[in-house]
Amino acid sequence: MSGIIYNKMTVVLLGVFVLQFVTCGTCCAKESSIKPAQVWLDAAKKPINAHGGCVIYHNGIYYWYGEHKIEGLSEKNHADGGVHCYASSDLINWHDQGMMIRLDRPQTEDLTHECNSDRPKVVYNEKTRQFVMFFKLYLRGMGSRVAYVGVAKSVGPAGPFNYQHKFLGGNSPEGTGDFAMFKDDDGTLYHFSVRKPGKAFVVGKMRDDYLMPEGKYEKCEGVTAKTEAPAVIKRKGRYIMLASGSSGWAPNAARSFSAGSIYGPWVSNGNPTSGINPINGLGPEKTFGGQSNFIIKVEGKKDAYIAMFDINKPDHPYESGYIWLPVEFEGSRIAIPWKDQWDLNAFK
Incomplete structure (x- = not known):
């Protein structure tokens, strides 16, 4: 019981810290507008490194998740380093929350350097009270013919996210490519994606815990x-x-x-x-x-x-x-x- 209480208290305290940190405007000048296609700097004046991602809102704060790209590497040289997160109260000024997922595990595991993790999306599950992250996953040394969906989860929006497993979407042995996760008004989560091979566009319903598809995908x-x-x-x-x-x-x-x-x-x-x-x-x-x-x-x-x-x-x-x-x-x-x-x- 004490471990559960500790975890909940940790999440609350982290949430308070993020809120205070993000809303503090006395330490540096704040930006007042969004400037499309221009270099976007975080509060520490470093380029934001969160590509192909998403933004969610939780308890008064926006969280921006995206691909962390390793400086100096090309896509051919496996620039993916994991998933990065930033937090903001106004969608303009962003504070670095660090890495949510790192691709630094042993080569025998899924999340190792030279795998590719693309287009991360995060959804909050009200039933389980957990944040679930999805990303397109190409395994190291396997090329791009087979695309998995990687799944991770966390008790708080700023992580850490713990990798759970991968699945092949679209009822296809080659899986699915680009995707969107859409939560409907009743809390049901759907996985929209382009099915491999052939690139037909399909949608499938996820289980109530959001961790796996439930049933068949439909075109x-x-x-x-x-x-x-x-x-x-x-x-x-x-x-x-x-x-x-x-x-x-x-x-x-x-x-x-x-x-x-x-x-x-x-x-x-x-x-x-x-x-x-x-x-x-x-x-x-x-x-x-x-x-x-x-x-x-x-x-x-x-x-x-x-x-x-x-x-x-x-x-x-x-x-x-x-x-x-x-x-x-x-x-x-x-x-x-x-x-x-x-x-x-x-x-x-």
Whole structure:
């Protein structure tokens, strides 16, 4: 009994520490706006290292999880170092919370150097009171033909996360690629993903504990094959998806879909992006040079969502950038116009 009490007290105390640390504004000047595609520094003035990730909100604090890239290594040379986390009270100023998962285990284990762990997503399970992390996992020395989903969990949002196991999604012996984890209003968690091989887009229901799929995956009728980098939200009873095409590390045109049911039929709503990124001169045909990975819900504001994109630089992934833009709604369609600089006042 005392061990359980200690663990709960530890989580509470850590939460208080994070809250005080994140909300303190006396130690350094704070930023007041988001500047898409520009170098984003944390509170210690170091480049944020959290690529392909997600942002969740818990007890007044946002947590940004993403791939930690090792400086000086390329994607070919296995730049993945694990999963990094940052915390913020305003979505603009971020404080380093350290590594949540490290790829430093012996070569006989899954999470060893030269494996690849991509696109981490974290979901809170109210029933188990645990945070569950998912990431695309390619095992060391096995290439990219078979893609697993790695699963880790933690009692607190700032970790540490303990690796549990891996599974093959999509009812396929080769697993699934890019994915989104979507929690519906009733707490049911769904795994949207592109199935290997063939790249059909599918969805499967997860168990109540979120640790494994439950039953068969179904093809999402209406979602174009080779749809990657999905992000899913629900608004006014309809499901909305932001995604990309399939072109490796190179950017392509974004795509979007909407549906009245998780399983479809999904309706294509075209490319939601508009405008030009002045830093690289790229517009909608290349999604400003980025690729989607998540849509953030902004707490305390109505219909306030932020689309997260990554600018991938496979030769120098440590230098990969971020594009965050406010999402606008036109019925069940989304629009994501370029903005050189913006803040949360963009949401009324």
